[in-house]
Amino acid sequence: MFGVRPKRTYLTRTMPAAAAAATTIGPHDGPARAGDLIAAKVERLGTHDHVEDPHGRRVRLYPGDLVIGAYGNRYATDFYEGYVPTGARTHLLTAGGLIGTVAAAHEAHADPTRLEVAGRLVDERLRPRSLEDFARPLRPLSPATGSPITVAVLGTSMSAGKTTTAAAIVRGFARAGFAPGAGKVTGSGSGKDRWSYQDAGAHALLDFLDFGMPSTFGYPLNRLGATMTAIRDGLASEGCDVVVLEIADGLLQEETAWLARRLPGFADAVVFAAVDALSARSGVALLREIGVPIRAVSGLVTRSPLATREATAATGLPVLAPAVLAGGAAVRLVASESVVA
Amino acid sequence: MKIPAVAYRADGTRGPGALSEVELDVTEIRESALVMPGLLVVDVRGGAGLDRRGGDLRFKPAGGGGPLASPGDRREAMAFGIVNVAYHLRRGLDYLAPLTGHALPPLIARIGAHQDEHATWGGGHYRLPATGYSSLPETTMPAVTGEIHLGPGGAFTQAAGRRYFAAPAHVVAIVAHELGHHLTRHTADFRLNGQRPPLAQTNHRIPLDEGTADYLAAVLLGTPDIYGWHRGGTPPSAQARRCLDGPWTMAAFRGGHDTDPHLDGTVWAAALWSAREAVRARGAQATEFDRLVAQGLVRTGVADPEMPAEAARRRRRSFGNALGAILDADAVRGGRFGEVIAAAFARRGIETRFSNADLRDRCRGLPRRAPAGPGR
Numbered sequence: 001m002f003g004v005r006p007k008r009t010y011l012t013r014t015m016p017a018a019a020a021a022a023t024t025i026g027p028h029d030g031p032a033r034a035g036d037l038i039a040a041k042v043e044r045l046g047t048h049d050h051v052e053d054p055h056g057r058r059v060r061l062y063p064g065d066l067v068i069g070a071y072g073n074r075y076a077t078d079f080y081e082g083y084v085p086t087g088a089r090t091h092l093l094t095a096g097g098l099i100g101t102v103a104a105a106h107e108a109h110a111d112p113t114r115l116e117v118a119g120r121l122v123d124e125r126l127r128p129r130s131l132e133d134f135a136r137p138l139r140p141l142s143p144a145t146g147s148p149i150t151v152a153v154l155g156t157s158m159s160a161g162k163t164t165t166a167a168a169i170v171r172g173f174a175r176a177g178f179a180p181g182a183g184k185v186t187g188s189g190s191g192k193d194r195w196s197y198q199d200a201g202a203h204a205l206l207d208f209l210d211f212g213m214p215s216t217f218g219y220p221l222n223r224l225g226a227t228m229t230a231i232r233d234g235l236a237s238e239g240c241d242v243v244v245l246e247i248a249d250g251l252l253q254e255e256t257a258w259l260a261r262r263l264p265g266f267a268d269a270v271v272f273a274a275v276d277a278l279s280a281r282s283g284v285a286l287l288r289e290i291g292v293p294i295r296a297v298s299g300l301v302t303r304s305p306l307a308t309r310e311a312t313a314a315t316g317l318p319v320l321a322p323a324v325l326a327g328g329a330a331v332r333l334v335a336s337e338s339v340v341a
Numbered sequence: 342m343k344i345p346a347v348a349y350r351a352d353g354t355r356g357p358g359a360l361s362e363v364e365l366d367v368t369e370i371r372e373s374a375l376v377m378p379g380l381l382v383v384d385v386r387g388g389a390g391l392d393r394r395g396g397d398l399r400f401k402p403a404g405g406g407g408p409l410a411s412p413g414d415r416r417e418a419m420a421f422g423i424v425n426v427a428y429h430l431r432r433g434l435d436y437l438a439p440l441t442g443h444a445l446p447p448l449i450a451r452i453g454a455h456q457d458e459h460a461t462w463g464g465g466h467y468r469l470p471a472t473g474y475s476s477l478p479e480t481t482m483p484a485v486t487g488e489i490h491l492g493p494g495g496a497f498t499q500a501a502g503r504r505y506f507a508a509p510a511h512v513v514a515i516v517a518h519e520l521g522h523h524l525t526r527h528t529a530d531f532r533l534n535g536q537r538p539p540l541a542q543t544n545h546r547i548p549l550d551e552g553t554a555d556y557l558a559a560v561l562l563g564t565p566d567i568y569g570w571h572r573g574g575t576p577p578s579a580q581a582r583r584c585l586d587g588p589w590t591m592a593a594f595r596g597g598h599d600t601d602p603h604l605d606g607t608v609w610a611a612a613l614w615s616a617r618e619a620v621r622a623r624g625a626q627a628t629e630f631d632r633l634v635a636q637g638l639v640r641t642g643v644a645d646p647e648m649p650a651e652a653a654r655r656r657r658r659s660f661g662n663a664l665g666a667i668l669d670a671d672a673v674r675g676g677r678f679g680e681v682i683a684a685a686f687a688r689r690g691i692e693t694r695f696s697n698a699d700l701r702d703r704c705r706g707l708p709r710r711a712p713a714g715p716g717r
Binding site: 328329333334335 | 409496
């Protein structure tokens with residue numbers, strides 16, 4: 001029909017091979033919901049000229065390609081605000097395979113890749129498939145499994161260096177002899193982030209995609225809270241004695257702000273990734289207001305010695321470059337006394 | 342005065358050792374230091390509180406302490422570390438004295454050294470006063486007779502199924518290895534430091550030095566897998582594990598200034614260990630071979646006033662010459678083990694008549710470079 005094999009995207013990572021083999025493309029009927037698995041034809045290439053395959057490899061797109069992705073919403077200040085579409089013409093919101101319609105775009109990415117929905121993925125009995133079908137159950141942590149040390153990474157905004165910071169913390173713990181787990185609590189499914197953690201030495205990885213969400217924007221807050229706990233507990237049950245959690249976007253994003261308020265008593269340490277000294281100061285102040293155990297600042301601000309000095313003075317916290325965290329300071333984030341830079 | 346103490350004793354397992362009650366002959370107990378005859382062990386960070394128990398040095402390891410421990414546990418682990426280092430250095434020095442025929446010069450061990458420059462340093466080094474240092478510079482001049490510096494530690498390992506902060510003061514292999522450098526400095530003196538100004542010695546080490554230090558660690562630990570505990574993540578099959586019963590021969594020798602002398606030293610250490618096992622298999626005590634090794638080091642260090650310094654250094658870095666010194670030491674004792682020792686070394690590709698490079702090339706099946714040996 002299309003001459004080339006459909007290109008499965010990263011968001012289908014959780015779909016077992018047998019299930020994938022048993023699916024076909026069925027009609028597109030019924031309401032569209034986040035997580036629905038969708039086949040869509042590339043009408044015109046725009047910002048995204050590639051997708052990530054289920055392993056995270058960049059796969060080049062051509063007009064006419066059929067991509068298998070999932071409906072979802074996107075909240076990305078540097079990219080798109082996008083929503084589950086209401087019609088057959090829509091957009092590729094992420095390289096990970098998130099399909100939705102752009103409502104607002106950063107001016108650098110004003111031209112999204114256009115898709116035409118070809119149909120839903122359905123099983124042998126023509127039942128539509130959704131990422132929810134392949135979600136891990138939200139199991140409570142077994143009492144026999146000790147609660148792991150938990151470090152959370154938040155940031156001022158998208159592209160503040162959160163993933164780099166979290167990966168550096170993972171690296172620091174791995175080097176120090178721990179079995180660190182890495183979890184991404186919110187955001188949009190991305191193979192790149194997963195590989196960052198893997199390369200840093202993560203013993204195990206979990207993210208919201210493992211719990212049935214292609215992206216987290218628009219999901220009920222309680223579900224996000226339960227997912228944060230489930231990621232931590234899931235990593236602990238896989239043998240991780242330290243869990244590093246990345247929470248996407250900036251503190252002013254509603255879901256991030258809601259999750260941040262749940263960190264006191266949940267996280268042993270929080271690192272704040274900031275783009276500059278002023279945002280470091282305001283972010284740290286916001287977190288302190290709600291009692292978050294913030295132990296250090298990192299992120300893009302650390303690229304500048306001057307900005308680092310400013311941020312140190314403005315926050316009273318150690319401002320640690322990712323290389324410093326990876327080199328040993330990560331463990332000291334959860335030291336029984338104050339952080340040693 | 343004999344003081345009751347607790348330290349790890351080597352038990353042949355891949356762990357820190359068995360926690361045991363021992364006695365230490367201590368001259369003075371300070372807040373964070375123990376003074377013993379010919380030995381000072383101090384934790385430069387202070388706060389160990391060694392003197393808080395009225396002359397009782399039975400402290401707990403407290404999981405090695407580390408940044409995740411409570412302040413109380415950190416202090417306990419620090420105190421234990423001082424005692425542990427003191428016990429093992431004392432034991433090693435006492436073992437070596439009759440083998441070399443003289444007590445080694447006074448030794449200082451500084452725990453928690455270089456914390457400001459490298460807060461997570463998990464190793465140790467042996468330092469002599471020098472005009473410069475390739476890494477971790479000294480803010481105060483080390484003692485002329487040499488100092489062991491042990492880092493504060495930065496990584497965790499496992500002990501008895503639990504996480505354990507691998508503070509170097511708790512890792513007997515590191516302590517024993519550094520003691521090995523004190524031995525070689527004051528016997529073979531591979532770098533001719535005895536001929537340099539006391540405050541301008543060199544801290545560069547050669548493979549024979551590192552290999553001998555690993556060998557002493559194996560002797561004192563009673564196992565060839567000296568780093569099996571805190572470097573257990575490195576596969577035993579990797580040369581970097583520095584396991585003395587590995588298959589290393591001169592074929593694995595690299596040589597040259599850019600090579601880690603620890604790795605090349607593994608060949609020498611493995612040869613020493615297999616010779617020791619061969620001597621034991623003849624029904625002799627292992628100590629008899631250790632004595633030959635110590636005497637070989639002493640013989641290597643005897644200066645030849647006629648020989649230019651460069652020639653002397655070249656002579657002292659030769660594996661073949663070091664083996665020759667051991668065989669000579671055996672010969673003056675009746676030559677009971679010469680044959681078995683030479684055979685054990687030959688299996689590692691080490692013979693007395695060739696330079697290190699020639700031994701390597703022979704082992705790799707490459708053409709010989711020169712018919713003449715390095716000259717003994």
